[in-house]
Amino acid sequence: MKEGFIITASPHIRSGVDVGSMMRAVIYALIPVVAVSIYLFRIKAVILIAVCIVTALLTEVIFQKIRHKKITLSDGSALVTGLLFALILPPGIPLGTAALGAVIAIALGKQIFGGLGYNIFNPALVGRAFLMASFPVLLTTWVKPFSLDAVTKATPLGLMKFQGAATPLLNLFLGQTAGSLGETSAVAILLGGAFLIWKGYIDWRIPAGYTFTVFLLGEFIHLINPVKFPSPFFQVLAGGLLLGAFFMATDPVTTPVTIKGRWIFGIGSGVLLIGIRIWGGLPEGVMYSILLMNMTVPLINRYTRPKPFGTRRGR
Amino acid sequence: MAQVFNGGIHPRYFRELTRDKPLREAKLPGEVVIPLSQHIGAPAEPVVKPGDMVKVGTLIGRSSKFISASVHSSLSGRVTAVESRPHPVLGNALAVVIEGDGKDEHELFSSQDPENVSPEEVKKLILQAGIVGLGGAAFPAHVKLTLPEGKKVDTFILNGAECEPYLTGDYRIMVERTDDVVGGLKIIKRILKAEKAYVGIEEDKAEAVKSMSEALKNEKSIEVIPLKVKYPQGGEKQLIKTILNREVPGGSLPLDVGCMVSNVGTALSVYEAVSFGKPLYRRVVTVTGAIVKNPVNLLARIGTRIGDLIEECGGLSENAGKVITGGPMMGLAQYSLDVPVIKGTTGILCLGEKEISFHEELPCIRCARCVDVCPMGLLPTEMRKKVKAGHWEELKDYSLSDCLECGCCQYVCPAYIPLVHLFKLGKSELQRIRQS
Ligand code: SF4
Numbered sequence: 001m002k003e004g005f006i007i008t009a010s011p012h013i014r015s016g017v018d019v020g021s022m023m024r025a026v027i028y029a030l031i032p033v034v035a036v037s038i039y040l041f042r043i044k045a046v047i048l049i050a051v052c053i054v055t056a057l058l059t060e061v062i063f064q065k066i067r068h069k070k071i072t073l074s075d076g077s078a079l080v081t082g083l084l085f086a087l088i089l090p091p092g093i094p095l096g097t098a099a100l101g102a103v104i105a106i107a108l109g110k111q112i113f114g115g116l117g118y119n120i121f122n123p124a125l126v127g128r129a130f131l132m133a134s135f136p137v138l139l140t141t142w143v144k145p146f147s148l149d150a151v152t153k154a155t156p157l158g159l160m161k162f163q164g165a166a167t168p169l170l171n172l173f174l175g176q177t178a179g180s181l182g183e184t185s186a187v188a189i190l191l192g193g194a195f196l197i198w199k200g201y202i203d204w205r206i207p208a209g210y211t212f213t214v215f216l217l218g219e220f221i222h223l224i225n226p227v228k229f230p231s232p233f234f235q236v237l238a239g240g241l242l243l244g245a246f247f248m249a250t251d252p253v254t255t256p257v258t259i260k261g262r263w264i265f266g267i268g269s270g271v272l273l274i275g276i277r278i279w280g281g282l283p284e285g286v287m288y289s290i291l292l293m294n295m296t297v298p299l300i301n302r303y304t305r306p307k308p309f310g311t312r313r314g315r
Numbered sequence: 316m317a318q319v320f321n322g323g324i325h326p327r328y329f330r331e332l333t334r335d336k337p338l339r340e341a342k343l344p345g346e347v348v349i350p351l352s353q354h355i356g357a358p359a360e361p362v363v364k365p366g367d368m369v370k371v372g373t374l375i376g377r378s379s380k381f382i383s384a385s386v387h388s389s390l391s392g393r394v395t396a397v398e399s400r401p402h403p404v405l406g407n408a409l410a411v412v413i414e415g416d417g418k419d420e421h422e423l424f425s426s427q428d429p430e431n432v433s434p435e436e437v438k439k440l441i442l443q444a445g446i447v448g449l450g451g452a453a454f455p456a457h458v459k460l461t462l463p464e465g466k467k468v469d470t471f472i473l474n475g476a477e478c479e480p481y482l483t484g485d486y487r488i489m490v491e492r493t494d495d496v497v498g499g500l501k502i503i504k505r506i507l508k509a510e511k512a513y514v515g516i517e518e519d520k521a522e523a524v525k526s527m528s529e530a531l532k533n534e535k536s537i538e539v540i541p542l543k544v545k546y547p548q549g550g551e552k553q554l555i556k557t558i559l560n561r562e563v564p565g566g567s568l569p570l571d572v573g574c575m576v577s578n579v580g581t582a583l584s585v586y587e588a589v590s591f592g593k594p595l596y597r598r599v600v601t602v603t604g605a606i607v608k609n610p611v612n613l614l615a616r617i618g619t620r621i622g623d624l625i626e627e628c629g630g631l632s633e634n635a636g637k638v639i640t641g642g643p644m645m646g647l648a649q650y651s652l653d654v655p656v657i658k659g660t661t662g663i664l665c666l667g668e669k670e671i672s673f674h675e676e677l678p679c680i681r682c683a684r685c686v687d688v689c690p691m692g693l694l695p696t697e698m699r700k701k702v703k704a705g706h707w708e709e710l711k712d713y714s715l716s717d718c719l720e721c722g723c724c725q726y727v728c729p730a731y732i733p734l735v736h737l738f739k740l741g742k743s744e745l746q747r748i749r750q751s
C-alpha cells in the first residue's frame with residue numbers, strides 16, 4: 001500500500017455544494033423568467049440579455065487582469081449579475097446604455113470592493129441605480145409586449161400612480177404587461193424562487209418578510225385611501241417586487257447572515273418600498289428599498305447575533 | 316417525545332458497508348505498540364521495561380494523576396521497547412512495544428457480582444481497568460463517574476446515537492452484546508444514583524432499538540428513545556437537548572443540568588471489567604470505506620497497527636488518498652499506517668483518491684449556510700473573519716469556546732473554507748492569551 005496520504009483537518013467529507021453550483025442554480029431558476037421575457041419581448045429580449053451578460057463577463061475579466069487577480073469567471077457570479085441586470089432593464093433600452101450599466105454593475109458594484117464576497121450593494125441594482133440617475137428617461141420608457149417597434153406603454157404601477165388606471169391582476173400574474181424585461185410574470189418568478197428555496201440556496205424568510213410587509217402595508221393604505229392606492233394584491237404583483245424579493249434581496253453577499261437579521265432585512269425592505277411608493281416621485285421602489293437595506297447589513301448582523309446554544313433555556 | 320436540536324446536517328452515511336456484518340475478532344497481531352497516553356489527562360507511567368514478560372491484561376502503565384488512566388498489555392509476550400512511537404493523535408509519544416508469543420494468556424483481576432457490587436468497588440475496578448470514554452473523547456471514566464461534592468445526577472443517558480457517518484461499531488455492540496451493554500448501563504445508573512436512564516438511538520438503527528427495548532422491557536426507569544437521524548445527534552449537548560429538553564450552558568458540563576452521558580462501548584467495558592475482571596485491552600473498530608475490500612467491525616487489540624487491520628479486511632481496491640482514524644466528520648487524517656489502534660479509535664476510514672476533492676479556498680460569499688447548520692447556534696462566518704484578522708478580543712463575544720468542532724459548517728460551506736481548522740487555531744490562541 002502506498003503512503004503519502006493527504007492530511008487535512010476534519011471534516012473529511014463535503015456536501016458537494018459550492019459557489020459554482022449555487023450560481024448555476026440561480027441561472028436555472030431564472031429560466032422561466034427568461035423564457036417569458038423572450039416570449040413577450042422577442043428578439044429584443046435575447047439581444048439585451050446577451051449584451052448584458054457578455055459585458056459583465058468582459059468587465060470581470062478585464063478588472064481581474066488589471067489587478068493581477070485570479071480570473072474567477074467559473075464561479076458564475078458575473079454571469080448571474082449580468083443576467084439579473086438585463087432582467088431589470090426596460091426592454092427597449094438602447095444597447096450601449098445597457099452595456100454601460102453592466103460595466104458599472106461589475107466594476108462599481110463588485111470589483112471595487114474587492115470582488116465577490118466583499119461588496120456591500122447588490123451589483124445588478126448598483127448598475128441600474130447608476131443608469132436611473134444618468135438616463136432617467138430611458139429607464140422609464142417602456143414598450144408594449146409582443147411589439148417589435150418601440151410602442152411605448154406605461155407600466156401598471158405607472159398607470160396607477162399617474163393615471164389612476166388599474167391593470168387586471170391576471171395579466172400581472174401571467175405577465176402580459178409593460179415593465180422590465182423579467183419582472184412582469186409573477187408565475188415565472190415564483191417558480192424559480194420556489195426552486196431555490198427547495199434547494200436550500202435562499203432563505204424563504206427574506207422574500208416572505210418582504211412581500212407580506214408590502215401586502216399588509218398595502219392593505220392598510222388601501223383601506224385609508226382606496227382611490228389613490230390600489231389593492232394590496234396589485235402592490236405585490238405589479239412592478240419588480242417579486243423579482244427583487246426572490247432574486248435580489250436574497251443575494252447572499254449583501255444580506256444578513258443571522259436568521260433574525262433576514263427577517264429584519266425582508267420586513268425593512270417592505271416598509272421602505274411602500275414608503276417610496278407613497279411619498280417618492282417614482283412608482284417603483286424595489287431597487288432603492290433593497291439598496292438602502294444593503295447598507296444596514298453590517299449593523300443588522302451586529303445586533304442580531306443569535307444566542308448560542310445553552311443560553312436560551314437554562315435549568 | 317424526542318425533540319430535535321437546531322442545526323445539523325444529513326450527510327451520506329455509508330453504514331451499509333459494515334452494518335449487517337457481525338463483529339469479528341481480529342487476528343492476533345505479532346506485535347503491539349501501546350501508547351502510554353491514550354486519554355485526556357496525564358500519560359500513564361510505564362511500569363515495565365524491555366525484557367519483561369507480560370500477559371494480556373498485565374498493567375504496563377500506571378495512572379499517575381487523578382485525571383489519567385492506566386494502560387494494560389493487550390498481548391502475551393515480551394516487552395521489546397519502551398520508546399517514542401507514532402501516535403494517531405499526538406504524532407509521536409511514549410509507547411510500550413510488546414512482541415507476542417502467540418499463547419494469548421490472560422491475567423485478569425477478580426470479577427464481582429454486577430448486581431451487588433458497591434459503588435466504591437465499581438469505581439475502583441473502572442480505574443483499575445483503565446476505562447475511558449470510548450466514543451472518541453477518551454476521558455477517564457472513573458473521573459467522570461466521581462461526582463463532585465454537592466452535584467447530583469438524576470438522569471443517565473446511554474449514547475447509542477453513533478451519528479458519525481460510516482461508523483457502526485456501537486450499533487453492532489447493541490445488537491450483539493445487548494445484555495452486557497444493559498448490564499453496564501445498570502451498573503452506571505446505580506452508582507450514579509440516577510432515578511431515570513434513557514438509551515438514545517438514531518431511529519434508522521431499527522434493530523438496535525428493537526433489541527435494546529426488548530432487553531429493557533421490564534425496567535420501568537429505563538427507556539429507549541429512538542432519535543431523528545441527524546448529525547451530530549450523538550453530541551452530548553444535542554443528545555441531552557433532544558431527550559430531556561435541557562440545555563447545557565456554554566462552559567458547563569452535563570452534570571450541571573443533572574445528567575451524564577456515556578457511550579455504548581464504555582458501558583460494555585464497564586460491564587466486562589466488573590463481571591469478568593477484564594481491563595480495557597481491546598475495542599470495536601469499524602474498518603470501512605468504499606475502497607476497503609471487505610469492510611467490517613473488528614474487535615481489535617489496543618496497539619494493533621492500523622495497516623494490519625486494513626490488510627485483514629482484504630486490503631484496498633485502489634490507492635487511498637486519505638486514511639482517517641475516527642469518522643469522516645471529526646476523525647483525524649493519518650500520515651502513516653503504522654499508527655496503532657488506541658482506546659479512542661472508533662474507526663479506520665479509507666477514502667479513495669477520487670473521493671477526496673481538494674479545492675482552493677474561495678472568498679466567503681456570506682451565504683450563511685454555515686450559520687443555519689451550526690448546532691451550537693454560533694456564527695461561523697463571523698468567527699472566521701475574526702480569527703483570520705486576529706481580532707481575538709472581539710472573538711470572545713462569539714462564543715468560539717462553545718464550538719464542538721463538529722464540522723457541520725465546513726461540510727456545507729460552498730467556498731471550501733477550512734472553518735474547523737480556523738476555529739481550532741482560534742481556540743488555542745485564546746487559550747494562550749488567557750494563560751499569559
Ligand atoms: S458557509 Fe462558507 S461561504 Fe457561506 S457564509 Fe459560511 S463561511 Fe461564508
Ligand code: SF4
Pocket residue numbers: 688689690691692693695717718719720721722723724725734735738
Ligand atoms: S464546527 Fe463549531 S462552528 Fe462549525 S457547526 Fe460545529 S459547532 Fe458550529
